[in-house]
Amino acid sequence: MERLDILVTYDVNVTSEEGQARLARVAKVCKNFGQRVQMSVFECRVTRAQLEDMEAKLLKIIEPDKDSLRIYTLPGGREKCLRVHGQDRYTDFDDPLVV
Amino acid sequence: MTTELLNTLYVQTQGVYLRLEGDTLRIQHEEVTLRNVPLHHLGGLSLFGNVLLSPFLLHRCAEEGLEVAWFTESGRFQGRLAGPVSGNVLLRRAQYRALDNPSTCLYLAARFVEGKLRNARLVLQRAVRERGETEALNQALFEHEAALRQLPQARSVDEVRGLEGQAASAYFAAFGDLLLSGEFRFDGRNKRPPRDPVNALLGFVYALLTTQCTAALEGVGLDPQVGFLHALRSGRNALALDLLEEFRAWWADRLVLSMINRKQLSPEHFEERPGGAVLLNEEGRKAVIVAFQGRRQETLQHPLFKEPVPIGLLPHIQARLLARYLRGDLPEYPPFVGR
Numbered sequence: 150m151e152r153l154d155i156l157v158t159y160d161v162n163v164t165s166e167e168g169q170a171r172l173a174r175v176a177k178v179c180k181n182f183g184q185r186v187q188m189s190v191f192e193c194r195v196t197r198a199q200l201e202d203m204e205a206k207l208l209k210i211i212e213p214d215k216d217s218l219r220i221y222t223l224p225g226g227r228e229k230c231l232r233v234h235g236q237d238r239y240t241d242f243d244d245p246l247v248v
Numbered sequence: 249m250t251t252e253l254l255n256t257l258y259v260q261t262q263g264v265y266l267r268l269e270g271d272t273l274r275i276q277h278e279e280v281t282l283r284n285v286p287l288h289h290l291g292g293l294s295l296f297g298n299v300l301l302s303p304f305l306l307h308r309c310a311e312e313g314l315e316v317a318w319f320t321e322s323g324r325f326q327g328r329l330a331g332p333v334s335g336n337v338l339l340r341r342a343q344y345r346a347l348d349n350p351s352t353c354l355y356l357a358a359r360f361v362e363g364k365l366r367n368a369r370l371v372l373q374r375a376v377r378e379r380g381e382t383e384a385l386n387q388a389l390f391e392h393e394a395a396l397r398q399l400p401q402a403r404s405v406d407e408v409r410g411l412e413g414q415a416a417s418a419y420f421a422a423f424g425d426l427l428l429s430g431e432f433r434f435d436g437r438n439k440r441p442p443r444d445p446v447n448a449l450l451g452f453v454y455a456l457l458t459t460q461c462t463a464a465l466e467g468v469g470l471d472p473q474v475g476f477l478h479a480l481r482s483g484r485n486a487l488a489l490d491l492l493e494e495f496r497a498w499w500a501d502r503l504v505l506s507m508i509n510r511k512q513l514s515p516e517h518f519e520e521r522p523g524g525a526v527l528l529n530e531e532g533r534k535a536v537i538v539a540f541q542g543r544r545q546e547t548l549q550h551p552l553f554k555e556p557v558p559i560g561l562l563p564h565i566q567a568r569l570l571a572r573y574l575r576g577d578l579p580e581y582p583p584f585v586g587r
Contacts, residue, residue, distance in 0.1 A: 181271035182286055199288060242289035243545075246257040247537050248264060248275055248282055 154227040155200060155220055157183070157191040157207075162215040171210055175218075178206045186239050192227065194242065254291030258537050259299045260530060262321065266293070267302035290314060292463065294456075296533065297321030315463045325455050328462070336469045342574045343474055350404075356490070356573075356581060357405045357477035361412045363494035363583025365396050368419050370586060371497045371505075375426050384422035391418035405477065412477075412493075419497070428509040441525030445518040446504070448526045449536065453500040454492065456540050457563075461495070462488040464563035468571045491566055498586040499543070499559070507539055552582060 157179055161172040179185070182203045183193025195203065204220060211218055223230045233239070257273070259266065265276045273290065275282045287308070292315030295301070301316075309316050309329055316329035346352040369392045376385055395411040402408045424434035427446070434446045442448040462485050465472040475486025477493065507513050517532030528536065544560030557565065566584050573581040 177270055180269075180284065180286075182288070184284065184286075193286075194289070240283065242285060243255060244541075246255055246283075246285065246290075247534050248257070248259045248261050 152194050152196050153200060154223040155183075155193050155195060156223060157193060157203075158219045158221075159189050159207075159211070160217040161189075161211065168215070171212065171216065174210045175207060175216075178203065178210065184239065186237070192239060255289060256292045256294055256315075256541070257285065257290055258294045258296070258541075260296040260321070260533055260537075262298045265300045265302070266305055268305040268308055273305065287312070287314075292316065294319065294459065315459070315466070317459050317462075319455065325458065328459075339469050339571055339575055340471055342576070343470055346574055347474055347476065347480075353476045354402070354405055354408065356570075357408045358399055358402055359581050359583050360477045360490045360493045361408050362396065362399055363585060364412065364496060365392050365399070365415055366583075366585045367494065367496070367498035368392060368415065368501075369396070371426075371501060372419070372422065375422075379428075382422070382425045384418075384425050388415075388418040388422040391415045408477065423501075426505050429511060431511075431515055432508050441521070441523070442527070443524055444526050445513075445515065446508070448518060448528055449504050449507070449513070450500065452528055452533070452536060453504055453540065454496065456537070457495055457500050458485065458488050458492055460544075460560070461485075461491040461563045461567075464567040465491065465570075467564060468567045470567060470571055470574075491563060491570070494566065494584045495563065498584075499562075503539060503543055507536065512539065548586070551585060551587060 159175055159179075161175055162168045163172055176185075179191040179193070182195055182199060183191045186192050193200075193203070200220075200222075207218055259275070261277060261282075263277060264282070267274050267276070268287075269284075271287050273285045273287055275285070293301075293309065294317050296319045298321070299318075306316070306329065308314075310331035313331060314329075318326040318328070320326055346356070369389065372385055372389050372392065376389070392415050395415040398411055399408065402411060420434075420437040423437075423446075427434055432446050433444070435444070437450070438444075438447050439451050442451050462472045465487055470487060472485040472488045473483075474480065475488075475490040478484070478486035478489045480486055512535060513532060517529060517535060518526055519529045520526050545558060547556045547558050549555070550557040550565070562584055569578065570581055572578040
């Protein structure tokens with residue numbers, strides 16, 4: 150099955166306590182699909198179905214009038230469209246995983 | 249990417265704890281999180297030695313059909329997670345019936361051995377091409393030709409095993425000539441326990457490959473314990489060992505040879521245990537696993553389908569062909585023969 154590299158970024162309004170809770174829930178969903186590369190930025194390698202699933206889960210959490218969610222698909226994969234500088238926390242899960 | 253090729257997570261750090269957090273696998277070592285891996289990236293877990301799994305993670309693996317296999321720290325297979333019985337009961341019945349049919353048993357045993365011999369011959373021929381003839385190589389090639397000629401006339405599985413054994417002993421008599429590095433020697437095959445680094449290496453790679461074959465057979469719903477060339481024995485995955493024969497020389501032995509000849513391994517990667525057993529140490533196992541996984545991702549032009557296929561999928565393709573033969577959808581079972 151074809152898989153996409155996607156970039157998920159969000160701003161969640163945390164002035165209220167509910168905001169804090171939403172932020173945590175958004176991060177949790179993102180973690181289940183990919184990995185955190187910056188504070189509010191996740192990279193995920195997912196199938197189309199997983200992408201739909203993830204998006205639906207996130208839309209259930211965020212408040213459209215307070216928060217912002219952006220999902221970019223990287224055409225041709227991250228290797229083609231990404232230049233990384235400085236700290237890089239990304240692991241390629243398709244590489245041999247030996248712990 | 250197909251599910252069969254999803255990555256296997258190899259855990260060999262002692263004392264690691266794996267648990268589930270949402271849909272993410274968390275790898276912890278003494279309160280420190282080593283890594284988080286979303287479950288959908290994984291096809292299986294291979295655990296070496298003292299590695300703990302939370303019950304919920306185990307349940308989830310069983311539910312989603314993630315292959316979990318346990319090995320000793322030194323790489324000997326210990327056990328495997330079995331989820332609910334799945335697959336096609338009609339296929340399994342066909343498999344058991346084939347076992348009770350001497351001519352089908354003989355046919356399949358001969359095909360597995362044919363695959364083994366032809367692939368071993370390729371390894372030997374390549375060695376002759378690259379660095380010239382030696383007496384042992386010539387002898388081994390001669391034995392393989394002879395066995396391949398006699399194979400179609402074999403009248404019992406025992407005869408097939410005899411031909412295989414003869415060729416195999418000539419093969420291993422020549423195997424030392426394939427090593428270019430002066431750091432390693434090979435004076436014949438030994439196991440349980442291996443007594444030198446090369447044998448330790450062969451045993452370890454065969455074990456990794458057996459897991460792949462078992463998983464492939466389970467994947468199509470065949471019973472990996474019911475084999476045709478290998479005798480049935482409680483706890484032994486006879487059919488996985490049958491399938492392994494096709495891949496031993498072409499995949500496992502060549503990997504071992506290239507790692508030694510490219511000096512990716514040195515004597516420091518091994519340790520001797522009291523009693524003379526020689527085993528890979530942690531660094532050595534890691535290097536082998538990385539090379540093994542890398543090989544799985546490489547593609548080759550499939551000799552039968554004329555399409556590029558990742559090497560990691562080959563056992564799955566053979567398992568599927570075998571299932572189709574047993575069900576009667578294919579008149580012949582074609583063993584895998586590389587190039």
